[in-house]
Amino acid sequence: MTVRTDLLALTPRTLASLANKGLVKRAEKDLTAGSGPLVTVTADGTVRGHFPDGTETALPPGRSLDTTDCACAATGVCRHRIGLVLAYQRDTGAGADTGVDGDGDGMENAGQGDGSASGAEGTAAAVGAPTPVGTLTPASKPAPATSPAPALAQAPPNTPTVWSPAEFDDDALAAALGRPALVAARRTRDRGYVARLHRPTPDDPEPRVELPTCTVRFPVPHELGYALTDASAALRGEVVALAVWAFRAADEARTGQAHADAPPVTEVSVGGRTETTERADEALRTALALADDLLLEGVQQAGPVFAGSLARARESLTAASLHWPAGAVAELREQIDAYAARGTHYEAERFAVLLAELHARHRAAAHDPVGVLGTKEAPETPLRRVRLVALGCRIGGTAADRSAETYFAHAEAGIALVLRKRWDLTEGQSPTGHELSARRLLGSPLRSLATANVVSEHTSRAADRTVAISRGRIAATSVTPLGSAWRDLPGSLLIRDTAAHLRAAGERPPRLIRPRVAADSVRVVEVAAVESIGYDPAAQRLEAVVRDPASSEVLVSAAYNPLSPGGLDALAAALGAEDEGQGQGQGQGQVHCISGMLHRAHGRIVLDPLAVLTSQGVTVPDLAPGTGDTTLTTSTPRRSDPITAALTSALTALAQAAHQGLRHLTTPTRTHLTESTTTLQRTGLHTAAHLVRTLNTTLQNEGATAAVSAWVDAQIHLTTSLELHAEGAEETTRLPSTDAAQVAPG
Secondary structure, rough: OOOOOOHHHHOOHHHHHHOOOOHHHHHHHHOOOOOOOOEEEEEOOOOEOOOOOOOOOOOOOOHHHHHOOOOOOOOOHHHHHHHHHHHHHHHOOOOOOOOOOOOOOOOOHHHHHOOOOHHHHHHHHHHOOOOOOOOOOOOOOOOOOOOOOHHHHOOOOOOOOOOOOOOOHHHHHHHOHHHHHHHHHHHHHHHHHEEEEEEEOOOOOOEEEOOOOOEEOOOEEEEEEOOEOOOOHHHHHHHHHHHHHHHHHHHHHHOOOOOOOOOOOOEEEOOOOOOOOOHHHHHHHHHHHHHHHHHHOOOOOOOOOHHHHHHHHHHHHHHOOOOHHHHHHHHHHHHHHHHHOOOOOOOOOHHHHHHHHHHHHHHHOOOOOOHHHOOOOOEEEEOOOEEEEEEEEEEEEEEOOEEEEEEEEEEEOEEEEEEEEEEOOOOOOOOOOHHHHHOOOOEEEHHHHOOOOEEEOEEEEEEOEEEOOOOOOOOOOOEEEOHHHHHHHOOOOEEHHHHHHHHOOOOOOOOOOOOOOOOOOOOEEEEEEEEEEEEEEEOOOEEEEEEEOOOOHHHHHHHEEOOOOOOHHHHHHHHHHHHHHHHHOOOOOOOEEEEEEEEEEEEEEEEEEEEEEEEEEEOOOOHHOOOOOOOOEEEOHHHHHHHHHHHHHHHHHHHHHHHHHHHHHOHHHHHHHHHHHHHHHHOHHHHHHHHHHHHHHHHHHHOOOOHHHHHHHHHHHHHHHHHHHHHHHHHOOOOOOOOOOHHHHO
8 A cells, every 4th residue: 555655744734834724723623523534545646535525635646735636616725635634644544553642732743644633623533533434444444563654654753854855856846846937946046046954853844945035845755746935826936946956055065075074054055156247346346435435534524425325336236136235335324324313323333344344245255246245036025825923123213214123923934024114204203112103004003013913915025034014905914912922933933942042053154244134133032030130321231131941041131222211111120020029939930932133242142132921911122111210220230351352442443443534533543543452462362453553554654545455454353353252252261362263163
């Protein structure tokens, strides 16, 4: 008898992705109530079902569910197809020597042929519910003792099948996806794209690929027809081919590595021209020339004309498909506008980093033009019906506008996305985050949207993971309360062991040349305990120490936002309920989860919070009411290690030089640069000290124009050194006599 391992591997989650949860639940109920199909299996492996209502359904091998045959009038995957899969799984698993998992969720065991294909609602069918008439078929008879069990049933629980989608060659792609889809995919590959790979693990057994504008996963081992993506149906074939090629490129790169025990490749650049076009090169050089002019004259000299030049440079870079430099130029213009408006958004240190970023990307472009300069994918990709889980909101703006960034978890893709909204202000307007929370987006107040489940049939996703959602007359978008959705997120988004998660992230390029992807570090961290809360009045920062279920210490660190004056008070109240309760032996578990940007800084795990989920609901600090007049417990400022202090001081001096302009340096700034050289040398950062000393010497002997490249060299080196040291300060601080860039990981 032929065993259809592809049907046995279809979990309730996969079936819901192929159709929807409602159809899966209905099929489970029909099966439990005895209205399931009479199942037969033909010699060629075709699974046929005859339903009590007379409907005939057939599932031939080698075809996906949506292309199989069913006599009902429904288009696409219907309840009969799903019901036949569940019935076949139950019958095939009847003779297997495996029980039903006690948790009854059916999510893992469904793929192992143990009869628990349905979810919690369908578990009764596997543990003694009435058997539908006619289901005692050859497929459901107990297998002889000498017969080998299905491969999937033999696998130990929670052991993922070791395989790679790279096994599909182009002929298999053409047969499964069609020649037109392959031709379109080749055009994209010729332009080049970046992909991030996730290989099977016990907690996440499905290989998946994060493409610039969508995600593709392969839930059924060795079966291409069941590949799932959040891209629209018209683009499915193209993006599945791109995902397979990404795995192929990663496997080839792994084969070429010198050491057999080298870690698997997790991020690859596929295809693309080895050299930039003349148009792209000209656009990039124009942007670099503008950056150099800014560095020479300083932000104080940049007026509206210069801002217009930056806007045109960004348009040229975007037209040349250089999306990451275009993003840097756009942010550079925002910094200039913020300074002109005397806005709090302007930061001299950020201004200096952006100037260096453009040069860093230009220098590294020859090594990886696709990854460093930005993908050449289409700016946006339409998605099919998606369900997004809100993770909170961040308020920003200047004297002339306000902006809201609402973050969402896309559970099916395993990533976070961001929805951006901007409002222009009229004279006299100065709304706070709490006042903005009443403004409506997608038909709901912002405060509701930031704590909601959003299901939309009209969504598009950009390469930088920004998302656009519209409420059309045809395309429906619904906004419902969040509920317990955070706790149902996949392991890639809901983190229970932050230390392990950050270790698994592996080595990545420095931020100066990393893809400019929004929400890349946004995660939800489960909280086991809140240990302390304190406010640093000098830094205007609230910090709390929490622990995750794996006992890893996480520093929750939030800076004061003048546009949301009550934010820190609301955050302290949300976190403090549990902290106070612990002191009294009460309130355990009140803080369940915290969403935010998760990263390492100064050797510690740090979470910049967006929202807090407690037993009372979700608190979004940036949308909270209040004037910030609550008295907070003062904390002891954390001491900085010598390497961090030396690098930070030198970067501050470089930022001051960029802010004033190399042609307009004041005596205090020159003195700061000189003192920084001495401090770096004493700390053991000899390369950094040499670069800053070279800048000083060039300024004195050759003038400001000649010193531009020296400033860029110093800024790039010190920025990268501080980043690497912050990510591995526990190791680097043990070797103070060596340059941080050499001893830090990566």
